[in-house]
Amino acid sequence: MSSRSARGERVPAERLPVARVCVDVPLPHLDRPFDYLVSAADDEVAQPGVRVKVRFAGQLVAGYLLERIESSPHEGKLTYLDKVVSAERVLDPEVARLARAIADRYAGNLCDVLRLAVPPRHARVEAQTAKDAAPSDVDEDRGGSSPPPDTSSSDSGWDSYAAGPAFLRVLEDGRSARAVWGALPGEDWAARIAEAAAATVRAGRGVVIVVADARDLERVDRALGAVLGEGRHVALSAASGPAERYRRFLAASRHQVPVVVGTRAAMWAPVAKLGLVVIWDDGDDLHAEPRAPYPHAREVLLTRAALADCAALVAGHTRTGEAQLLLETGWAKEITATRDVLRGRAPSVAPTGDDPQLARDPGAATARLPSLAWETARKALQAGAPVLVQVPRRGYLPSVACAECRTPARCPHCSGPLALAEARDVPACRWCGRVSAGYACPACGGRRLRASVTGARRTAEELGRAFPGVPVRTSGRDEILDTVPAEAAVVVATPGAEPHAEGGYGAVLLLDTWALLTRSDLRAAEETMRRWLNASALARPAPDGGRVVVVADGSLATVQALIRWEPGWFAERELAERRELGFPPAARMASLTGKPEAIAELLAAARLPAGAEVLGPVPAEDDQERMLVRTSRSQAAAMAHALHEAAAVRSARKAALTVRLEVDPATIF
DNA sequence: ATAATAACGAGA
DNA sequence: CTCGTTATTATC
DSSP: OOOOSSTOOOOOBBSOEEEEEEOOOOGGGGGGGGGOBGGGGTTTOOTTTEEEEEETTTEEEEEEEEEEEEEOSSSOOBOOOOEEEEEESSSSSOOOHHHHHHHTTTTTHHHHHHHHSSOOOOHHHHHHHHHSSSSSHHHSSSSSOOOOOOGGGGGGGGGGGGTHHHHHHHTTTTTTOOOEEEETTTOHHHHHHHHHHHHHHHTOOEEEESSHHHHHHHHHHHHHHHHHHHHHHEEEOOOGOOOHHHHHHHHTTTTSSSSSEEEGGGGGGGOOOOEEEEEEEEGGGGGGGOOOOOHHHHHHHHHHHHTTTTTEEEEEESSHHHHHHHHHHTTEEEEOOHHHHHHHHSSEEEOOOOOHHHTOOTOOOOSOOHHHHHHHHHHHTTTOOOOEOOOTTTTTOOBBBETTTTBBBBEEEETBBBBTTTTTTTTTEEOOOOOTOOOOOOTTOOOEEEEOOOOOHHHHHHHHSSSSTSSSEOOOSSSSSOOEEESEEEEETTTTTTOOEEBBSEEEEOHHHHHHHOOOTHHHHHHHHHHHHHHHHOOOGGGTTTTEEOSOOTTTTTHHHHHHTTTHHHHHHHHHHHOOOOOTTTEEEEEEEEHHHHHHEEEEEEEOOOOOOEEEEEEEEETTTEEEEEEEEGHHHHHHHHHHHHHHHHHHHTTOOOEEEEEEOOOOO
């Protein structure tokens, strides 16, 4: 395996003696392959995709062998690969192409993307499992997987959706369709995804499924086991630890399993003959990678589908602006239930004002529970059904609103949103940072502000008093309940931590919604919609008594969309509005964060496409600032290229001050 | 990080 | 003009 023969004795391999290597050096101006000689001794193992060590600028660095070529265009003399770390081809060619495309899209470096795409090596795992895999089996299995037990797709749950059966048929035929799927409330979505995966596998193609968190992962994992049988898939997540994680990655990489499901990092999983990529709940912010170049799982999977020419399924109870754009551009087709199917499955939803007067209603035993909410919960409990109460997370800093009239509090200087910093009682502007000590509401003159969210535990205590004798349970960040039995109980949960109830909840109460709705974020409305729909989807259908009460003004579009269960209508509106304002995904944005002079330097070097707008600056943490660059979607690639190139100029000059470059930044203001 | 190379400056 | 030292720059 090692090339270390006597020094100076090395001779180049006879065929394809040059290796193109991506070195693990995260500098933008070095973001290109470098050529090395392959010694005759390394000829066998030095295959595309293996990890290598090379001497680069005097030091030994890690890298990946991208390809073997006949001769190098490089003028100078080539040095030999220092060594081939292992013969394991961990970088699949399809993934390598994807990684390059994603680096380009996000103005990042290939080596940064590869750090996300290939898990750290675990030598012992590699050695142990190499024995288990009979080499002939592995090669037989490359792509051509033996068909799993034929579970006919004709009577599947996809029949409830107009275009559902057709989509499965396309997968079964090994063709590529792209769809945005709005799952029905109460849908066993994990089972539907497993069915789609099985159909793809029957066509002899592979599947990659990405979910947001460990709980969703477990559901899909179980569903896949039920549909595909033993050993046909692996679940990838950080939770399983480095050794186990690498073992499973190798199972996929060696094409021993046709289906991979996992959280974010699984979007890079190599599988043979990729036929389908799936993302569930693409609006969940866990799908955004927090490490450079900050790619989003949805974008990675869609790019992957385009490059590999495979099917794609963007799924969730809600529909994001990005998914709506896929439909409007005709890139994907809609899979939605008809209105009459929906009527039989959706809970009935009623709004109730969040007026402080209402809260003093004598029927409500707690000040935070309007009487309709209390009434609805009481009825469900009496019928022996569990009740879900969704409250926003504590520490989730909403913008501040007037305590009397609920008008969002805005900065008197710049109209930015006011917020209360942790453990502070004086509101400060999130845009300009000015403190507003003597704030008075412009609408009603009120001087009191409302901001802090009552935590799940406090809410649970209050509700315990409101419904004496009923068990109250909480599910939140530190302790997440998976399921609750079908019996009278109050379950207080924060968004994303709602347990499933056997048979569904009799009632779902959405409380403290003003905290979600008054957020200053561009995605506040969309995120609110997502959280409401995800919680409401756990309720029983209206014909079985399922009720949802949302404590918010019924005239709001978000509330209307929930009442009518029309995530599509909402997404359409949302996208139209963003188009109007020139916000993503209608336009493409990039943010530059750093010291003002560093940002100025980068922008001066950037040859931005015509029509690019530069917005800002906005103050950011520790005397840094933030600028935004905006272009049309058609100019997005040119903008990313220009910014990467400008970053390369600065890194080549060894510029001391760094600028954080983010394409599609998670937050805009 | 380091090595090759360009630039520079002092003394023959 | 050469030699030795120091910035510069490219990194196969």
